[in-house]
Amino acid sequence: METQLEDLRQQLDKQCLINQELQRQNKDLEQRLQEKEKLLQELQGQYHELDGPSQRPSNEPEFRKSRAAVISSEPIHETLDIAGTGVKKTVSETSLIVKAIQKNDFLSRLDDEQIAMMVDLLVAFDYSPKDEVIKEGVEGDSMYIVADGELSVTQAGRNLRTLNSGDVFGELAILYNCKRTATVKAMTNVRLWCMERQTYRTIITNKSKKKREQLMGFLKTSRTLKDLNDAQLSKIIDSMDEVKYQDKDVIVREGSEGNTFYIILKGEVLVTKNVNGHQKQIRRMGKGDHFGEQALIREVLRTATCTADGPVTCFSIDKEVFEETIPIEHLELFDDSKVLQETKAPEKSGPSSTLKFKDLLPVLYQEGRHQGDPVTLGVGGFGRVELMTTLVHGKYYAMKRVSKKHIVAKRQEEHMLFEKKILKSIQCDFIVRLHAAFKDTRYIYMVMEFCVGGEIWTKLKEVGRFDEPVAMFCTACVVEAYAYLHKKNIMYRDLKPENLMLDVRGYVKLVDFGFAKEMVRGEKTYSFVGTPEYMAPEIIKNQGHDFAVDFWSLGVLIFELLAGSPPFSSSEPQKIYAKILDGVFKYPPYLSEAAKSIISKLCRPRPGQRLGNTKNGIKDIRHHRWFSSMNWHKLRMCQLDAPTVRLIRKGPCYINFDRFPYDLAKAEEEFSGWDRNF
Template sequence: MPAAMEKQIEELKQQLEKQCLINKELQRQNKDLEKRLTEKEKLLQQLQSQYHDLEFPSQTGNEIEPEVRKSRAAVIASEPIPENLEIKRARVKKNVSETSLIVKAIQKNDFLSRLDDEQIAMMVDLLKVSHFNPGDEVIQEGSEGDSMYIVAAGELSVTQSGRDLRTLTSGDVFGELAILYNCKRTATVKAKTPVHLWCMERQTYRSIMTNKSKKKREQLVGFLKTAHTLKDLNDVQLSKIIDSMEEVKYQDKDVIVREGTEGNAFYIILKGEVLVTKNVNGHEKQIRRMGKGEHFGEQALIREVLRTATCTADGPVTCFSIDKEVFEETIPVEHLELFDDSKVMQEAQAPEKSSPSSTLRLKDLIPVFYQEGRYQGDPVTLGVGGFGRVALMTTLPHGKYYAVKRVSKKHIVAKRQEEHMLFEKKILKAVQCEFIVRLHGAFKDTRYIYMVMEFCSGGEIWTKLKEVGRFDEPVAVFCTACVVEAYAYLHKKNIMYRDLKPENLMLDVKGYIKLVDFGFAKELVRGEKTYSFVGTPEYMAPEIIKNQGHDFAVDFWSLGILIFELLAGSPPFSSSEPQKIYAKILDGEIRYAPYMSEAAKSIISKLCRPRPGQRLGNTKNGIKDVRHHRWFSSMNWHKLRVGQLEAPTARLIRKGPCYINFDRFPDDQTKAEEEFSGWDRDF
């Protein structure tokens, strides 16, 4: 072989060896990257499972929004609000610079900046001052929080598991989630220097907000009653109108309505003064002045009229306004004395046909065990939540399967959820609806209460959604239609659900959807509002976050969020930090993916309107409007109700042992402490 060729071969060999080494190094780096990625993902999952507690905003600028909700949603159980907690605390006078510091701090905070001017003014008014010395601990990681703070002066360090996170200085806000609900602190905050803080407790904040909202509603109802056109409406209808009205602000000299133009809105003055003028021989002649509580433009609501005068803002003015179209959606104009509420009430009070009581006994139930896999021989756990576990059980003679929910009584008392538990049992006992899970029996011992439920062998929609990423439209339409049927049944019985999310939707053997978990359901008289802070952050309606009082309309908001999550794989408002979720919800801007159909975008945007009175499902035709929306044009509602539709979800259900469609959970041998307060006497 010629020398030149040998040399070439040698060179090639060397190049190959070099390439091999590079490849090896790349593989090693790849492995390393993969390992780091897995570790990162693990960490991310841990963080996300704790995310509802996260209370310290990350340094902005480098935040990447999570595209997909990977962990189950955190749940917030409402605490009872003292109905008439009067604020007895001496109000702390604040000078101009203190007020300015507080307002600036609120304005730069993601969540607090979304409160309205009045709410911000009340916060400023009620903040009290605390002093800490260097080394003092203001917040301890892992403890339960009930106060938020604004730094007036000094420096504090924020640490998590001993790691320094950041330093807080004058104008910084921390701990703000605690004024919404009882949450675990996720970091420790210590004074580095002498520190002055402005602080507020949750009970104070919620009581002011609630009382303020109630008073404002009462006042608005009073104002509406003075309008001639509306005098025959009952409180339920007036409440509906208030839910549909928008707040509008005008500057000095702004013309609000102009004489001779077509009228299409009605206004109530909330703040400021309005001048009413008429054109007489080419000159504007002042007729009168109107102030707070007075209204104008009511004729426009019921007939085609031209404005008979001009109304101009004299100084800054805030009005509450409703336009004709929205009004007609809210109140059927044909007969303004309107629908008779007594029928609805009688129906609600008719005694429930309770389900035939079975002769099932707790001691007849035996656990089902995993047949294979790493938990082989352990009892099957179908789900684990903040409030307990759900186990798969069977009865020997007829081999029927049941899902048995077991909740620690001590935990219920600690979280003040006694009422919710009793109500959940009461509802489930009374309902007989194909789209709601059945309760076969309820039992208790000294440690737990047990609810024996129908077993839905198809598993959770949440698990299926995670498996496939996102649902095709026909699957999403079918799932949502089942929820609409469950809503129609519950709302007719004056029950709101308040906890819609994929985790609470189960598939039965045919692929039909059933609603489970009624821990947050509540009975509500039409026209009334309730003020608890309750639900799952991503699914919460703006009026809950703002403590404005809410009703059945929150269920339609969450229906819009559900449709979005089923089609996109994650909800429209998400972040690893709850305060960022709330801020996004209050901004209300939904970004749709390019693959979403026009009809889907339309139904989501109509269900997720910020004003509850304008939401699809909550206007005068009620839930009918949801069924008639074009997104459901292919749905045969009658066939769905009688179970004759082929469920497109059926193909998501895996074949195998009865627990194949559920995530697997390790067994938990620990026992809850005993609890003897007796709250469960009637359970």
């Protein structure tokens, strides 16, 4: 009996070992299957790229495969006098132009006054058959509307389409300086209506500034708001919505609960009261008048009825939004004395660098087809970033090298000087450090901290999309960088995965301050700048923008980290802008409710209503439930274990970066002297 029991025990042990071995083999097979699936997905992706658009479910975004394009701010004279430069047009010409604008994806979003100004300022040009209007690859500064005739559109010699009367083309050039993507030639005698970028920008910017000044003046006449400063009033304007009413529409009704404040922009409003069962007219209000201000600060019932007398346009703000914008208890957003103290506080001086240009040596690739070439970490429109080391200390540095000739050609001198100034003064664990800056006759050089983990963009491309803990950690690092910059009155304006780097511990650092700008609170800037997919609506509309654009781009970043692609994307920039202005998000099914909530609150169309830009500032972002598991104090102290560490590959110091061939060409020399103080 004992012998039989022993045999059974041995058989059982043997069976357990076999089961363990089978489980191990199953795991190996599962892992290999996952690897093959990933490879199959990559191959399918490559096939679809060749064959046409992929047939993915409409609610699941495609992973972004290429780096985002960058649009740099172009200095434009905002005081251009366009009065008296209008061109008279017949009724039929005006009708054709208006119809063309209204059916264009981008231009259709202009208001009636802006369209009228465009119609007035378009200039006519005539072309003969075979004349070239636009040449592929050449930078352009004008858009066109076909008045009469036919034109052909070709790309790399291939016919794309024919343009006829009422078609619009080249409209991207009125937004920013870009190269033409196709050639347009006259096939018959052609007449075109043309507008240059400078004229368009002047129309839009002047309109936005005028409207803002007007609203500021109206708000200053309100008894309730009279003690607020310009920065606070500016925040209120940013939170207000434009609403239109038709003739006889009741805007507020006597006796109903009031929770909205109105300013009349256009039209007239009749104010009536109920006297013995009849409506008695009390007064008539017009442009600049406002009503309902008491509803912003206390529970009140409307004391009169306000009715539109003809079409009326108002700017309005609800009590709930107002309370988020201005702390009602003392109606004061900023303590001026504290702001002044902060401004005067001595800066922590950065480590004084003893680094000399002659001590820097390029790091060379040790293997592969680029073996022996200097390591290039990144290539952009404004230069290259190379990996450098020193003989003495053996430390690694990322050196940004930019052609001075290119900087002058693109009128970016001020931006480069400002980027160096910002980076020199920054002491923040979530922003890359500048160790030294040099120049010669061809280039300027900025020697930066080397982040061994590489770009978040590269990691995102490798894995497709991040799980929520990784995305949340990356975003939290950006929030801390923003908090530091905004406190110093610096807006960043170029957030995207390409500008986020991982250090050796997996912490995320913000790089590339070429688009950063110092701003006084309450002021606006009107430059068209940034990365199309990440641009806030107010930049596209030229309405003037401020720190709120950084919160919009934070929402877009969270979406891209979780979904693998930004919410608004297209191969054609004007379609991206149209999608942004429509503001419709299609969330993939796997996004959590908390993730959808923070994205939608950061990407509110009205800048004054965005999370991070209301009365509690950036604290509201930290307190959002998506960050419920984040220990912000430990993050600031760099005491958290970063979930991003697993994304960092081990190997040579450059293993986490894409490889680029070495550029032997030298930039031309440049002697204008703009970099005298660099």
